[in-house]
Amino acid sequence: MRAAVRPATPSATSLSDRWRGCRDRLLASAAFQRWAAAFPLTRPIARKRAAELFDLCAGFVYSQTLAACVQLDLFETLRAGPSDVATLASRAAMSADAMTSLCEAASALQLLERRGAARYGLGPLGAALLGNPGIAAMIRHHAALYADLGDPVALLRGQDRERRLAHYWPYALDHSGATLTRDSVASYTALMAASQPMIADVVLAAYPLSGHRCLLDVGGGDGSFLAAAARQAPRLALKLFDLPEVAAIAQERLAKARLADRVTITPGSFYSDPLPIGADVISLIRVVHDHDDDAVAQLLAKARAALPDNGVLLLGEPMSEAASGADGVSAYFEIYLRAMGQGRPRSAARLRELLMAAGFSQVRQLRTRIPMIAGVIVAKS
Numbered sequence: 001m002r003a004a005v006r007p008a009t010p011s012a013t014s015l016s017d018r019w020r021g022c023r024d025r026l027l028a029s030a031a032f033q034r035w036a037a038a039f040p041l042t043r044p045i046a047r048k049r050a051a052e053l054f055d056l057c058a059g060f061v062y063s064q065t066l067a068a069c070v071q072l073d074l075f076e077t078l079r080a081g082p083s084d085v086a087t088l089a090s091r092a093a094m095s096a097d098a099m100t101s102l103c104e105a106a107s108a109l110q111l112l113e114r115r116g117a118a119r120y121g122l123g124p125l126g127a128a129l130l131g132n133p134g135i136a137a138m139i140r141h142h143a144a145l146y147a148d149l150g151d152p153v154a155l156l157r158g159q160d161r162e163r164r165l166a167h168y169w170p171y172a173l174d175h176s177g178a179t180l181t182r183d184s185v186a187s188y189t190a191l192m193a194a195s196q197p198m199i200a201d202v203v204l205a206a207y208p209l210s211g212h213r214c215l216l217d218v219g220g221g222d223g224s225f226l227a228a229a230a231r232q233a234p235r236l237a238l239k240l241f242d243l244p245e246v247a248a249i250a251q252e253r254l255a256k257a258r259l260a261d262r263v264t265i266t267p268g269s270f271y272s273d274p275l276p277i278g279a280d281v282i283s284l285i286r287v288v289h290d291h292d293d294d295a296v297a298q299l300l301a302k303a304r305a306a307l308p309d310n311g312v313l314l315l316g317e318p319m320s321e322a323a324s325g326a327d328g329v330s331a332y333f334e335i336y337l338r339a340m341g342q343g344r345p346r347s348a349a350r351l352r353e354l355l356m357a358a359g360f361s362q363v364r365q366l367r368t369r370i371p372m373i374a375g376v377i378v379a380k381s
């Protein structure tokens with residue numbers, strides 16, 4: 001039997017609640033909407049709101065148009081120059097009509113651009129995407145997220161479901177890492193490596209590491225962030241800590257990059273093992289948001305214990321309430337991490353609280369070039 005849905009209990013209303021109540025009643029009124037669309041001074045606002053609402057309704061279609069372009073390698077195909085629809089259609093094993101629909105939809109989204117009759121080239125967003133292979137990799141892995149989101153309410157209720165995204169990130173199902181295999185970590189590790197250059201650019205520009213002696217990157221994946229740090233600071237000694245199967249991938253990748261003699265790799269789980277000592281700066285890049293508060297509290301305490309007095313913790317990841325225009329980050333990660341089964345997008349203020357509770361001091365949020373990609377916080381042990 002389904003539980004009856006109880007109406008929300010009215011609570012004491014503040015002045016701001018009452019003001020917002022009036023605004024909401026006005027915006028919800030069909031008569032007001034008609035008036036606002038007709039009146040010259042409110043018409044631009046009415047049109048903007050209508051377009052925003054339309055984009056929210058159509059968002060899934062936009063994402064799947066993009067997914068189809070990536071799956072069919074359309075951007076790569078058009079890198080060399082425009083192509084006619086018949087050629088694109090035969091490459092993609094679909095009718096010319098279907099390819100025209102895809103190209104028209106992608107052109108409306110600025111991914112492609114019409115270049116004459118039945119001919120298309122890259123659009124500004126499609127061209128930008130080519131400059132960053134990490135984005136295409138992100139788009140491909142969204143197949144797992146969208147499968148989980150087929151029934152968003154079941155997902156939020158935690159009802160029985162396949163949990164494809166949690167299997168994509170298997171450490172969400174096994175905190176010790178003991179059951180993880182090379183195969184099960186390979187795809188997420190490759191995805192992280194593909195998107196790491198843009199993260200490293202943002203983080204290392206905000207906090208250059210040249211003043212440090214030794215960096216320990218916890219949850220360092222295949223070592224891509226360490227490799228970028230090594231380029232920036234040629235005398236920096238390097239350490240990496242990650243789950244055993246990922247640590248093995250890092251060992252190979254860093255050896256190929258001729259960094260084997262600069263790096264020490266320690267396999268382990270920060271749920272059960274201490275962190276290696278000896279570094280004067282510890283980085284946590286896109287790690288904290290993947291874990292619940294209790295685990296983060298423990299992880300930060302372990303990082304503090306591994307640092308010397310006045311050591312630095314460097315935390316870089318997308319943060320909620322990062323900047324105006326970056327609200328999508330919160331919406332995305334709230335639902336993404338819910339599908340993954342653990343973690344939270346956190347604001348800089350919340351991260352500061354967690355850092356202070358773990359005994360860190362002088363917590364500072366640094367400006368980053370693109371806050372949507374990553375915010376950066378540093379703190380002293």
Ligand SMILES: C[S@@+](CC[C@H](N)C(=O)[O-])C[C@H]1O[C@@H](n2cnc3c(N)ncnc32)[C@H](O)[C@@H]1O
Nearest residue numbers: 171192219220221242243246269270271285286
């Ligand atoms: C989202 S990835 C980020 C990887 C890398 N820092 C980056 O930004 O590209 C999270 C990383 O944390 C590692 N990780 C997850 N749980 C862990 C644990 N319990 N102990 C050690 N590493 C863990 C994962 O294997 C993965 O490499």
